[in-house]
Amino acid sequence: DGQTPDFLKFIAASPVSGYIDHFTDGMQGEGAGKLNLRLEMPLRTLERTRVAGSYQMTGNRLLVDASVPPLEQVTGRLEFTETGVSVPSANAVFFGGPLTVTGNTLRDGTIRMALQGRINPDTVRRAGGPPWLAHVRGAADWNGTITVRKKTVDMVVESSLQGLASAMPAPLAKTAAESVPVRIERRFVSNERDQLALSIGDVVSARLSRRSEGKRTIIDAGSVRLGSGTVPDLEANRMGVYVSGGIKSLNADGWLKLGGPDTSDVSYNVAGVDVKIGELEVHGRKFGDVAVASSPMSADTTRYKLAGRDIEGTVDWTPQGRGKVLARLQKFTLPAAPVVVTGTTTATATAATAATAPARDAVQNAQLPALDILVDNFQYGSMPLGKLELRATQQERDWRIEQLRVTNSDGVLSVDGVWQSWLSSPRTQLNVHWGMLDIGKTLARLGYPDGVRRGVAEIGGTVSWNGSPQQIDYASLSGKLALRAVKGQFAKMEPGIGKLLGILSLQSLPRRLTLDFRDVFSDGFAFDEILGEVKIDQGVAASDRFFISGPSAGVLMNGSVDLNRETQNLQVKVSPRVSDGVSIATAALGGPIAALAAFVAQKLFKDPLDELVSFRYAVTGGWADPVVTKVTPPQAAARNPD
Secondary structure (H helix, E strand, O other), rough: EHHHHHHHHHOOOOHHHOOOOOOOOOOOOEEEEEEEEEEEEEOOHHOOOOOEEEEEEEEEEOOOOOOOOOOEEEEEEEEOOOOOEEEEEEEEOOOEEEEEEEEEOOOOOOOOEEEEEEEEOOOHHOOOOOOHEEEEOEEEEEEEEEEEEEEEEEEEEEEOOOOOOOOOOOOOOOOOOOOEEEEEEEEEEOOOOEEEEEEEOOOOEEEEEEEEEOOOOEEEEEEEEEEOOOOOOOOOOOOOEEEEEEEEEEHHHHHHHHOOOOOEEEOOEEEEEOOOOEEEEEOOOEEEEEEEEEEOOOOOOEEEEEEEEOOOEEEEEEEOOOOOEEEEEEEHHHEOOOOEEOOOOOEOHHHHHHHHHHHHHOOOOOOOOEEEEEEEEEEEEOEEEEEEEEEEEEEOEEEEEEEEEEEEEEEEEEEEEEEEEOOOOOOEEEEEEEEEOHHHHHHHHOOHHHOOEEEEEEEEEEEEEEEEOOOOOOHHHHEEEEEEEEEEEEEOOOOOOOOOHHHHOOOOOHHHOOOOOHHHHHHEEEEEEEEEEEEEEOOEEEEEEEEOOOOOEEEEEEEEEEEEOOOEEEEEEEEEEOOOOHHHHHHHHHHHHHHHHHHHHHHHHHOOOOOOEEEEEEEEOOOOEEEEEEEOOOHHHOOOOO
């Protein structure tokens, strides 16, 4: 009777180790056991020594191989003779579930053990297993074999995974009732090198050649196939890992959030890629029919050729330092961010969460690469925006946008700034300049073809918000913008379609007032000039100097607009122009004679009747259904208290 580690040392230091083909070499154990040993040793012919023995364990812990988890609560008997070893029956806990082991030595001296077990991912995770097991529930049976020959241990494990439900990202999501055959096979080529073969249903299969350097594993050759089909065999003298095949869908966001397996002690080089993905989800956006093929450009750079419904071109990746992405794309369509409903307001989901949360969850010390991107034809959702140029680099905890420029025949948008603390507490700060050669055509690109006709405009200023540059977070939006526009006309539109354009066009006025403004606003308010300065604080835009000057009327607006809640609280002063061809004076002053007098007075005194014929309104409520109330000027109320 004694401790299992002592008996393992005894076996290793005695001829017994040779009798059992060094089956216990490298094993580590905890616990106690009992050894029964019978020796027949002819003194004159020791080579004819006969050995029969058994070792009985109860509640032991055994580490058979460093590459697999230990066996817990091992109870059973190991029997051996000078010609081999057998395990009539042994029980243990492995992968969180019960395990039964039987086996013996074959005629060729090979030791083969049969394994029957049941995996429980919850137990494995609680015992220190990988975090991604939190997304797997249930239990599943598995079976396997261990083959020992000449100090090498080969292993095969198989399971249907029936009984396990996986909430992992596509393509590894499954219900408990679904059967997905899994096979893992490891075979030793030498004491220092093995080959690993893996298959998971029709999702992925792989062959990898590995070697060990101390505690580090180096995968120096491999073939990985996505989808159905046979994984290619490893080719002699072909170094690196090659990935091929195709899958229906891949959720990159989900895999980034999981963080993947710990590969800190594993190194490999992806030497080639040729894959097709039916639907690729990245940062909450879905790209269809993506084909990726790679080839080495130099010892330091790999070129990826991208082709698909939404993208066409090449991307060069240089991993040195923080890495650099050099992209030259003929086309790139960035799908619009998903839409969510918050309360009674429908708003575009903030892409900052989708973009930065997976990275923060995956690795706390991640780094963004430098970007040098040129897209000939860039489209956001259904909006064709033109040529895109982007250059950006990481500077310590920030990501500096050196240039973001969008150019088309209707104008140029230029942006620079910084994505501060993008990994921990992201905030975007930008300088913006937007020159529009044709306001109407620019708005048509943005999805408002009936917003404005003609017009030239310039917008400039600074803005900031919480989150990433990919999507504005209106609740935290702050900054200051200045606007100047000339020679355009607001088009006729339905309330709610143009939203902010509906406010500026004042089309809500004629629907709710007895004064007939249809000639001025309903059919499209023409303007000679728009001047405005807007301050934004936590999503609320305010201005006390917003002017619209047109041939039919002048408009002064002040107040605030809540960009997040899509509401307004504005004071609007409308001053009809009394001039040739304008009929407002007739309604305002009472008839043709008064109109003629007003016409003469305007010509002689440069519109001294502005205050006399001005009208004031309060515009509140939501953008889609504003509430308009006529306001009596203080001086008029004093003259007519009733």
